[in-house]
Structures are given as structure tokens and as C-alpha cells.
Amino acid sequence: MPLYPDYPIATDRLTLRPFTRGDVDAVYAYRRREDVARYLFDVALSREECALAVQQRIGQVALEGDGDKIILAVDLTKTGSVVGEVSLILRSADARQAEVGWIFDPEYQGQGYATEAATAILDLAFGAGDIHRVAARCDTRNDASWRLMERLGMRREAHFREHALFKGAWDEEYIYAMLRREWLGRESSFSAPLRAGP
Amino acid sequence: MTSLILPIQTDRLTLRTFERSDIEGLMAYHALPSVQRYVFSRTRDRSEVPDALNVMRGHVSLQRPGDTLTLAAVRRGDQALIGHVALHWSDATAGQGEVRFVVNPVHAGQGYAGEALGALFDLAFDHFRIHRVFARSDGRNHHSIKLMQQLGMRLEAHYREHALFQGEWDEELHFAILDREWQRSTKVKDLPVRNRVA
Numbered sequence: 530m531p532l533y534p535d536y537p538i539a540t541d542r543l544t545l546r547p548f549t550r551g552d553v554d555a556v557y558a559y560r561r562r563e564d565v566a567r568y569l570f571d572v573a574l575s576r577e578e579c580a581l582a583v584q585q586r587i588g589q590v591a592l593e594g595d596g597d598k599i600i601l602a603v604d605l606t607k608t609g610s611v612v613g614e615v616s617l618i619l620r621s622a623d624a625r626q627a628e629v630g631w632i633f634d635p636e637y638q639g640q641g642y643a644t645e646a647a648t649a650i651l652d653l654a655f656g657a658g659d660i661h662r663v664a665a666r667c668d669t670r671n672d673a674s675w676r677l678m679e680r681l682g683m684r685r686e687a688h689f690r691e692h693a694l695f696k697g698a699w700d701e702e703y704i705y706a707m708l709r710r711e712w713l714g715r716e717s718s719f720s721a722p723l724r725a726g727p
Numbered sequence: 728m729t730s731l732i733l734p735i736q737t738d739r740l741t742l743r744t745f746e747r748s749d750i751e752g753l754m755a756y757h758a759l760p761s762v763q764r765y766v767f768s769r770t771r772d773r774s775e776v777p778d779a780l781n782v783m784r785g786h787v788s789l790q791r792p793g794d795t796l797t798l799a800a801v802r803r804g805d806q807a808l809i810g811h812v813a814l815h816w817s818d819a820t821a822g823q824g825e826v827r828f829v830v831n832p833v834h835a836g837q838g839y840a841g842e843a844l845g846a847l848f849d850l851a852f853d854h855f856r857i858h859r860v861f862a863r864s865d866g867r868n869h870h871s872i873k874l875m876q877q878l879g880m881r882l883e884a885h886y887r888e889h890a891l892f893q894g895e896w897d898e899e900l901h902f903a904i905l906d907r908e909w910q911r912s913t914k915v916k917d918l919p920v921r922n923r924v925a
Contacts, residue, residue, distance in 0.1 A: 624891045661896075662888050687884030691859050691905055693821045708888055 752808030822858030866898030
């Protein structure tokens with residue numbers, strides 16, 4: 530079960546790789562934004578906080594035990610610009626459960642990069658990671674995020690209303706999920722509609 | 728919060744904390760395979776029932792998050808123990824409570840569980856000021872699912888294979904109801920027709 534992926538992971542247009550100390554400014558460019566932070570558990574970050582976050586991410590490259598995280602920078606391969614980050618968290622090694630997440634720089638929106646990067650992280654989870662079920666969660670108002678989950682073929686499993694406080698107000702949360710057999714079953718027909726989008 | 732006043736009387740039941748003398752009544756159903764089929768903390772056989780009773784005898788109030796109140800449901804006429812209901816205070820900041828229940832199969836199908844849970848919901852919302860009550864159920868437990876719906880709970884989550892439950896992939900449903908959604912017992916809930924919104 531331990532997962533030590535080979536980096537970098539290349540897709541058609543993107544490169545997924547571990548963070549390095551040189552990424553602080555690129556991360557600050559999107560994590561400082563209120564519109565990016567709105568539906569994250571974090572608030573918008575200062576540059577110092579970004580430096581700390583990047584420092585932490587440098588070591589988050591493998592999964593061994595419950596709670597371990599892989600967080601990867603997503604580069605546009607052609608230019609080397611960081612367009613965002615994707616994460617894979619091991620929730621239960623016993624039941625082979627994981628959670629995916631992503632944060633993308635709005636400057637690069639609308640070009641299918643998030644779908645492409647999320648597809649790569651799901652491939653990693655269900656492929657080398659041998660995960661049985663991958664879940665993702667988001668605020669119900671975060672349309673971009675749950676629409677991405679649906680594009681990936683994830684099913685909406687939960688719609689919680691007021692089951693916790695989020696930033697001082699009652700929350701409303703979706704949980705989406707996908708099983709290994711669903712991911713493997715859909716792969717053949719996947720690449721065509723991927724770029725078309727709605 | 729005013730102090731908790733027990734026992735609670737419903738039309739046909741008395742709800743009170745467990746007593747040592749309940750051991751025979753509890754022995755009659757608690758270790759039955761059909762009762763244990765879908766519960767979270769298992770009592771494997773009759774030899775474990777006294778321990779289970781001891782634990783439940785300690786569930787006398789909700790003082791801090793993590794506490795559970797477990798009430799024996801006793802039929803008013805003959806004092807027969809027909810089952811028990813529990814309210815678990817899972818989160819204080821967000822006012823979250825979870826209910827669980829068990830009915831002796833001999834007394835199933837007569838609406839006792841719904842009657843006891845109705846009183847428990849009154850207690851949760853009116854006395855303990857819980858904001859949201861939820862219940863979890865195995866996807867195959869049709870009696871429980873039907874009961875949740877009859878009580879006006881909404882299906883919020885349907886997890887597939889998100890954990891191993893008693894050695895197999897689970898299917899778990901979450902039902903929930905908010906304080907403003909709960910219809911109080913018939914004696915107080917009816918508004919004059921002209922004041923009704925819907």
C-alpha cells in the first residue's frame with residue numbers, strides 16, 4: 530500500500546511535481562486572493578504564511594499511514610508557470626480510502642487545466658495507490674469545484690446542511706466520491722469529452 | 728439550561744435511564760443477531776450484555792460533548808422493556824447530536840421506536856438546544872430507513888464502500904433534521920389554518 534510515486538508526473542500540457550522553496554511567490558500569487566480563499570478552510574495567506582505552507586508541502590510527497598498527504602505543484606509544461614496545486618490524502622489505509630483536493634490560480638481558469646491535473650491525481654490514486662474509493666468535498670456554493678467533480682465522473686454522495694460551522698456561519702457541504710471500478714470502467718471513453726467541456 | 732426531568736411519558740411509553748434490574752429485559756433482545764446486525768458497538772453474545780448495561784447505566788445526561796444519554800423505553804401498562812434510544816452529543820460548537828435506537832424484535836412494528844424517538848427529538852431540540860440531529864443507518868436496514876423518513880428526516884448522505892463494516896464494504900446512509908424542521912408533538916404543533924404558510 531505505501532505510495533512513493535515517481536516524479537514528475539506528466540500529462541498532455543501539465544507537470545505535477547513536489548513543491549520546492551522557489552515556489553513561494555507563485556503560491557502567494559493565488560493564495561493571497563480572497564476569491565481563492567473563500568471556500569477553503571484557510572483565509573487568504575500572507576507571503577510569510579505561504580512560505581510556511583510551501584515549506585510544509587516540500588515533504589508531502591508520499592503516503593504511508595492514515596492522514597499522510599501528497600501535495601503537488603501543477604506547472605504548465607510549456608512555460609513552467611505554476612497554475613495551482615492538487616492533493617491526495619490517505620484517510621484509511623485499511624479501507625483504502627483517500628481524498629483529493631485542488632486549488633487553482635484563477636488567472637489560468639477555463640482551459641481545462643484543473644480537469645487535466647485532477648485526472649492525473651485520480652490515476653495515481655486508483656493506479657499505483659490501489660485506492661478503493663476517492664472522495665472530494667466542497668462548499669455547495671463552490672460551483673467550479675463540484676462541477677469539476679462531476680466532470681471527473683464522481684457521484685454526489687452527501688449534501689450536508691448546517692452540520693458544522695464554516696467561517697462563522699452554518700455550512701452547506703457536498704461530498705463526491707468514486708470507486709476504483711468506476712474509474713477503471715470509464716477510462717476508455719474518457720479522453721474525448723475531456724476537452725470539450727460544457 | 729434547566730435540569731433534565733426524567734422519566735418522560737409518551738402515549739404508551741415511559742422513557743427513563745437504565746437500572747440494574749433491566750438486565751433480564753435487556754438480555755431478551757440486546758445480543759440477538761438481528762439486533763446486532765447493524766449496530767456500531769457490538770455486544771457479541773449474552774455474556775457481554777451486563778457490561779453493555781453498565782455502560783448504558785452511565786449514560787444519564789449530556790454534560791459535555793462526547794456524552795451520550797441512553798433511555799430505556801418501557802411500556803406503561805406492563806413495564807416491559809421494549810427497547811432503548813440514545814442521543815449522543817457529537818459537537819458542541821455546531822450543536823450536533825446523533826440518535827441511535829434498538830427495539831426488541833418481539834415488539835417491532837407497533838410504532839414504539841417512532842414514539843420514543845419523537846420524544847427524544849423534543850428533548851434534543853427543546854431541552855438540549857441541539858441544532859441538528861442526525862442518524863446513521865446501514866443501506867440494507869429498511870425498517871430504520873422508513874422510520875427516519877416517517878420522522879421527517881432528510882437523506883443527506885449515501886456512502887458506498889467508504890469503510891469496512893463488520894468485515895465487508897459498507898453502505899451507509901445519513902439522515903438529518905434541523906431544529907426548525909422538527910414538527911413538535913401534535914398537541915402543540917397545529918397552527919390555525921390562516922397562519923400556515925404551506
